Amino acid sequence: MVFGYPGGAVLDIFDQINRSKKIRFILTRHEQGATHMADGYARTTGKPGVVLVTSGPGATNTITGLATAYMDSVPLVCICGQVPTAVIGNDAFQEADTSGISRPVTKHNYLVKTVAELPRVLKEAFYIANTGRPGPVLIDLPKDVQQATLKDYSYPKKIEMVTYRPTYEGNPRQIKRAAEVIEKATRPLLYCGGGVVRSLAHEEVLALAERCEIPVTTTLLGLGSFPETHPLALHMLGMHGTQYANHAMHECDCLIAVGARFDDRVTGKLAEFAPNCRSSIIHIDIDPTSISKNVPVTVPIVGDCKRVLTQLLEIIKPKKHPEWLAQVAEWKKQYPLRYKQDDELRPQFVVEKIYEVTRGEAIITTEVGQNQMWAAHYYLYTRPRTFVSSGGLGTMGYGFPAAIGAQVAHPDKIVIDIAGDGSIQMNIQETATAVLNNLPVIVCILNNRYLGMVRQWQEMFYGRNYSAVDLGRPMDEKGRPTDGLPDDVPLYVPDFVKLAEAYGALGRRITRKDDVAPAIEWAIKARRPVFLEFLVTREENVFPMIPAGASVKQMIGGLA
Amino acid sequence: MEHVISCLVENKSGVLSRVAGLFSGRGYNIDTLCVAPTQDANVSRMTIVCRGDDRIIEQIIKQLNKLIDVIKVTDMTAEEHVERELVLIKVACTAATRADIIQLVNVFRARIIDVDLKTLTVEVVGDSRKVEALIELMRSFGIRELVRTGRVAILRG
Numbered sequence: 001m002v003f004g005y006p007g008g009a010v011l012d013i014f015d016q017i018n019r020s021k022k023i024r025f026i027l028t029r030h031e032q033g034a035t036h037m038a039d040g041y042a043r044t045t046g047k048p049g050v051v052l053v054t055s056g057p058g059a060t061n062t063i064t065g066l067a068t069a070y071m072d073s074v075p076l077v078c079i080c081g082q083v084p085t086a087v088i089g090n091d092a093f094q095e096a097d098t099s100g101i102s103r104p105v106t107k108h109n110y111l112v113k114t115v116a117e118l119p120r121v122l123k124e125a126f127y128i129a130n131t132g133r134p135g136p137v138l139i140d141l142p143k144d145v146q147q148a149t150l151k152d153y154s155y156p157k158k159i160e161m162v163t164y165r166p167t168y169e170g171n172p173r174q175i176k177r178a179a180e181v182i183e184k185a186t187r188p189l190l191y192c193g194g195g196v197v198r199s200l201a202h203e204e205v206l207a208l209a210e211r212c213e214i215p216v217t218t219t220l221l222g223l224g225s226f227p228e229t230h231p232l233a234l235h236m237l238g239m240h241g242t243q244y245a246n247h248a249m250h251e252c253d254c255l256i257a258v259g260a261r262f263d264d265r266v267t268g269k270l271a272e273f274a275p276n277c278r279s280s281i282i283h284i285d286i287d288p289t290s291i292s293k294n295v296p297v298t299v300p301i302v303g304d305c306k307r308v309l310t311q312l313l314e315i316i317k318p319k320k321h322p323e324w325l326a327q328v329a330e331w332k333k334q335y336p337l338r339y340k341q342d343d344e345l346r347p348q349f350v351v352e353k354i355y356e357v358t359r360g361e362a363i364i365t366t367e368v369g370q371n372q373m374w375a376a377h378y379y380l381y382t383r384p385r386t387f388v389s390s391g392g393l394g395t396m397g398y399g400f401p402a403a404i405g406a407q408v409a410h411p412d413k414i415v416i417d418i419a420g421d422g423s424i425q426m427n428i429q430e431t432a433t434a435v436l437n438n439l440p441v442i443v444c445i446l447n448n449r450y451l452g453m454v455r456q457w458q459e460m461f462y463g464r465n466y467s468a469v470d471l472g473r474p475m476d477e478k479g480r481p482t483d484g485l486p487d488d489v490p491l492y493v494p495d496f497v498k499l500a501e502a503y504g505a506l507g508r509r510i511t512r513k514d515d516v517a518p519a520i521e522w523a524i525k526a527r528r529p530v531f532l533e534f535l536v537t538r539e540e541n542v543f544p545m546i547p548a549g550a551s552v553k554q555m556i557g558g559l560a
Numbered sequence: 561m562e563h564v565i566s567c568l569v570e571n572k573s574g575v576l577s578r579v580a581g582l583f584s585g586r587g588y589n590i591d592t593l594c595v596a597p598t599q600d601a602n603v604s605r606m607t608i609v610c611r612g613d614d615r616i617i618e619q620i621i622k623q624l625n626k627l628i629d630v631i632k633v634t635d636m637t638a639e640e641h642v643e644r645e646l647v648l649i650k651v652a653c654t655a656a657t658r659a660d661i662i663q664l665v666n667v668f669r670a671r672i673i674d675v676d677l678k679t680l681t682v683e684v685v686g687d688s689r690k691v692e693a694l695i696e697l698m699r700s701f702g703i704r705e706l707v708r709t710g711r712v713a714i715l716r717g
């Protein structure tokens with residue numbers, strides 16, 4: 001499975017691609033789209049996504065996609081054409097220093113100078129991408145190396161790298177210490193991140209949570225690592241986390257972090273983060289650099305989440321925490337996620353309906369911004385690899401191509417991109433890819449004609465000075481355009497329904513609450529790419545919210 | 561606190577920029593950096609002098625270890641080790657000061673490696689205290705140019 005775009009410096013590979021019976025190639029409309037598709041494919045399968053692009057602009061267009069995958073530990077192998085070795089460094093046509101540019105956003109990269117090293121490089125690239133803490137690997141492949149003939153070709157069966165040996169098993173002494181710390185705790189909390197999804201440690205998390213009565217909160221990328229319908233689920237924590245998750249984090253006396261990295265969107269102000277558990281933090285992560293980076297840890301355990309938890313479950317004794325669970329249940333009752341219930345079409349309502357209609361069985365991807373947070377809040381994820389979102393880099397334009405990649409991997413599943421009207425326009429050209437490859441991705445555009453998250457920050461922290469966030473035409477108080485453009489220019493651009501139709505996809509605009517569920521059902525039945533455009537309340541805010549760099553005490557509960 | 565970090569790396573193109581990029585990308589400062597092949601031509605040693613509190617140094621060592629081309633990282637500061645730096649100082653001189661300079665150079669067991677009517681070029685090898693002391697003394701005569709290799713270090717025994 002390869003996603004990509006051809007060009008002069010990769011003609012030789014493309015000359016072989018369409019002769020191959022083993023490789024399925026998806027031609028995208030932009031190299032960034034290709035990287036996000038490979039990323040969506042990888043996140044929903046656990047297999048590395050493969051990208052093939054040309055030199056120069058082809059390669060530079062992949063950088064955002066590589067950075068996205070790097071921040072979220074997604075295994076990708078990106079093969080870029082390069083100008084012939086003889087002219088590297090001469091500012092040749094479509095030349096860029098791709099290995100230089102990609103270095104900070106890849107786990108590793110290669111510039112292949114002779115064809116003899118190519119088999120080893122390919123083997124290593126896939127191995128590095130998909131072991132340890134996964135990440136993108138780039139192979140810069142000059143044209144003359146592509147054209148060279150290799151005598152006695154053999155793809156290495158085994159791989160032995162002296163300088164790269166990830167640790168998978170946890171240190172038994174540390175695991176014993178962890179068990180002791182957990183057994184002593186009276187208010188323990190599990191904090192699960194993308195590492196749990198990645199290593200499929202969800203069953204072990206559930207077993208530990210139930211055996212020792214530990215409530216579970218997850219990061220954005222950890223959604224799906226613990227069934228959100230479970231009584232012990234506290235849902236997402238952090239800046240836009242639930243109030244009960246953040247209260248639990250503040251009050252817990254023992255924190256078990258699994259495959260999470262104490263990101264600033266989770267911790268807020270570090271000095272005031274989780275003050276009651278600082279001498280009993282257990283951190284399980286495959287990446288040693290993630291441990292004690294932001295928060296000093298009591299019991300560090302380097303290893304694969306699934307294996308370490310399995311080891312831990314062999315020795316840990318059951319425990320009851322009735323008081324703590326009662327307290328957590330009280331918070332859940334007192335501070336539920338909520339939004340205004342009225343006749344207006346609100347974005348949260350749309351996400352709730354998507355959950356109801358799909359019975360939580362869809363693969364959900366998101367763009368970035370308010371749409372992403374509502375998708376995290378109002379859809380309940382119960383299985384790993386069903387929620388796909390750019391968490392670390394926060395890449396607008398990610399969700400749609402990622403949904404296409406997920407749909408390629410799972411042709412029979414319902415794949416829905418929950419989008420905003422801003423983000424969707426960043427890779428909307430991939431509609432052609434979805435249509436021509438018969439990939440029935442459903443795009444639910446929560447259209448408020450604003451860059452909603454930026455608008456929310458301007459409203460809350462910049463005195464409602466809305467600067468460069470209105471995506472429609474400027475209007476006066478009576479709703480009349482003030483820009484003097486011709487009358488046939490619509491009030492906002494584009495008309496998503498017409499746009500979908502122009503691409504050969506289906507489109508429908510929804511303005512009333514009653515039409516939401518039927519529209520989603522219609523889109524699912526269509527089995528074609530569909531844009532559902534929901535014209536939602538314009539100035540809806542994402543709550544709760546802890547302002548950047550603040551602590552749980554400054555949490556804004558809010559009701560829009 | 562200042563740390564001397566010794567790093568064995570694969571002797572390949574791009575490794576230096578990977579290490580240097582790690583420091584600049586994460587906002588760590590390198591005071592000095594010295595790179596050359598070891599007894600094994602496929603392996604180079606980088607000796608990096610950098611500053612930071614324990615948390616930052618721990619991160620630097622972990623991040624270096626994470627780079628695929630890095631074979632081994634040692635924080636020399638935590639171990640018994642010997643450090644040396646070579647410094648070339650081109651110092652201004654006149655007929656009147658030449659003898660004083662030469663005398664000081666001898667006291668430091670440094671050497672004069674080039675002589676001109678208006679300058680003397682001094683080569684000094686030693687740990688940082690020794691070379692700093694000589695540089696300070698030479699300053700009073702007027703340093704025209706100063707070239708330092710940065711520090712190298714080796715574990716004792």
